[in-house]
Amino acid sequence: MDTARLQRIAVFAALTIGLHAAAFWLLARGTPKPPAPRGEPVSFDLSTWAQSLPALESRPEVKRPQAPQPAASSAPKPSSERPAPARQAGPSPMAGAPVGTATAPSTDTGRAPDARPNTGAQQGVDASALLAKRMLLHTQVLAGPIEAPQPVAEGRQTFTHDGKTWQIESESNAPDGGRRNRFAESSEGRFGERGLVPERYGEKRGTRGERATHFQWPKGVLSFSARTDQLPLPEGVQDRLSVRWQIGLILQTRPELQREGAQFTVPVASTTELMDWRFTVVGREQITVGNQTVSAWRLQRAADAERVFDQQVSVWLAPSLGWAPVKLRLAGAQGRVVEVVATEVELAEAPAR
Numbered sequence: 001m002d003t004a005r006l007q008r009i010a011v012f013a014a015l016t017i018g019l020h021a022a023a024f025w026l027l028a029r030g031t032p033k034p035p036a037p038r039g040e041p042v043s044f045d046l047s048t049w050a051q052s053l054p055a056l057e058s059r060p061e062v063k064r065p066q067a068p069q070p071a072a073s074s075a076p077k078p079s080s081e082r083p084a085p086a087r088q089a090g091p092s093p094m095a096g097a098p099v100g101t102a103t104a105p106s107t108d109t110g111r112a113p114d115a116r117p118n119t120g121a122q123q124g125v126d127a128s129a130l131l132a133k134r135m136l137l138h139t140q141v142l143a144g145p146i147e148a149p150q151p152v153a154e155g156r157q158t159f160t161h162d163g164k165t166w167q168i169e170s171e172s173n174a175p176d177g178g179r180r181n182r183f184a185e186s187s188e189g190r191f192g193e194r195g196l197v198p199e200r201y202g203e204k205r206g207t208r209g210e211r212a213t214h215f216q217w218p219k220g221v222l223s224f225s226a227r228t229d230q231l232p233l234p235e236g237v238q239d240r241l242s243v244r245w246q247i248g249l250i251l252q253t254r255p256e257l258q259r260e261g262a263q264f265t266v267p268v269a270s271t272t273e274l275m276d277w278r279f280t281v282v283g284r285e286q287i288t289v290g291n292q293t294v295s296a297w298r299l300q301r302a303a304d305a306e307r308v309f310d311q312q313v314s315v316w317l318a319p320s321l322g323w324a325p326v327k328l329r330l331a332g333a334q335g336r337v338v339e340v341v342a343t344e345v346e347l348a349e350a351p352a353r
Helices: 003-030 243-253
Strands: 134-145 150-161 165-173 182-192 195-205 211-216 221-224 230-232 263-269 274-289 292-301 312-318 324-331 336-348
Touching: 134 324, 195 243, 243 263, 243 274, 243 312, 243 324, 274 312, 274 324, 274 336, 292 324
Parallel strands: none
Antiparallel strands: 134 150, 134 336, 150 165, 165 182, 182 195, 195 211, 211 221, 221 230, 263 274, 274 292, 292 312, 312 324, 324 336
C-alpha cells in the first residue's frame, strides 16, 4: 500500500472521529439535563406536624430577647422579682394574648394579678382520686384535608401518678422517618388544690435537642430554655400536654360546665410563651376508639385570627374511659387538620364510677 493511500485513510478516519465527536457534543448541548436526584421522599414529617401541638404547637412568632428598656414612669414596678416583659400589641387575654404581657405585675410580689378566678378544678377535691393510677393510650396520627385525613404515624401516651405526683409521656413516630419523624412531649408535676400543678414540660422534635419549660412555683415565675427572660406564673397554669388531662378534672369537679356552650379559660405554657386558652364546651359526640364507640365531651379552643399560624384546638374526653383525651384535632388554614386518635385505652386502678 502506497504512502499517499495511507495518508488518505488516516485523514478520512480523523474526519469521521471528529464528526462523531461534534455530533455527540451537539446532542449533549441540546438535551436538557435531568434534575439532580432528590432524597427518598418522606410521607410525613413529625418534626413539624405539631407546630403547637401535642402535645400540640401554634407556631408562634418568637422574638429574640432584647435588652431591657427603661420602664415608663406610669408603669408599676415589682419590688423583688425581675421587671415584667414589655407589653406587646395583640388581642385581649381572653382571645389568647400572652399572659403576663397584658397585665402589669403587682407591686408586692412581682407576679401578675390573678384575673382568672377558679381556672382549675373545684377547690378542696382530691383530684388524684378521680384519675386512674395508670392510663395508656395507643394512638394513631392522621393528617390531611378535614374531610379525609390519612394515617401518617402511630404513638402512645402514658399518664401515671402515685397520689401526690404525676407524669405524662407522649410520643409519635412515622414508620418510615426514623428519628427525624419523631415528636415527643413530657410533663411532670404534683397535685394541688385545683388539680394538676406542672413543674416541668419538655418537647423534642426530630433530632433537635429538647426544649423545656420550668414552672418555678416558689419564685412565682415561668422560665424557658428557649428564651432568657421570665414570665409571672399565674394560678392554674398548664402546659400543652397536661392541659388535656386538667380539662377533664375541671369538667368532673365543676358539673355546671357539663353543658353545651359553657366556657372557661386555662393559661397554657408552651416552650416559648404563655397563653390564655378559652375553651367552649361543644357538646357530647360519639367517638370510635378501636372496636368500640364511646360518648365523649368535645371542647374547642378557637384560633386567634390575629396570629397567622394559630390553630383551632379540639379535644374529646371520654368519661367511660377515665376521662381520657381520646381525640385531639388541630385545624389550620385551608381546611387541613392533624388528629391524634386513641385506638385503645388501658386503665389500671381506675376509680369506681
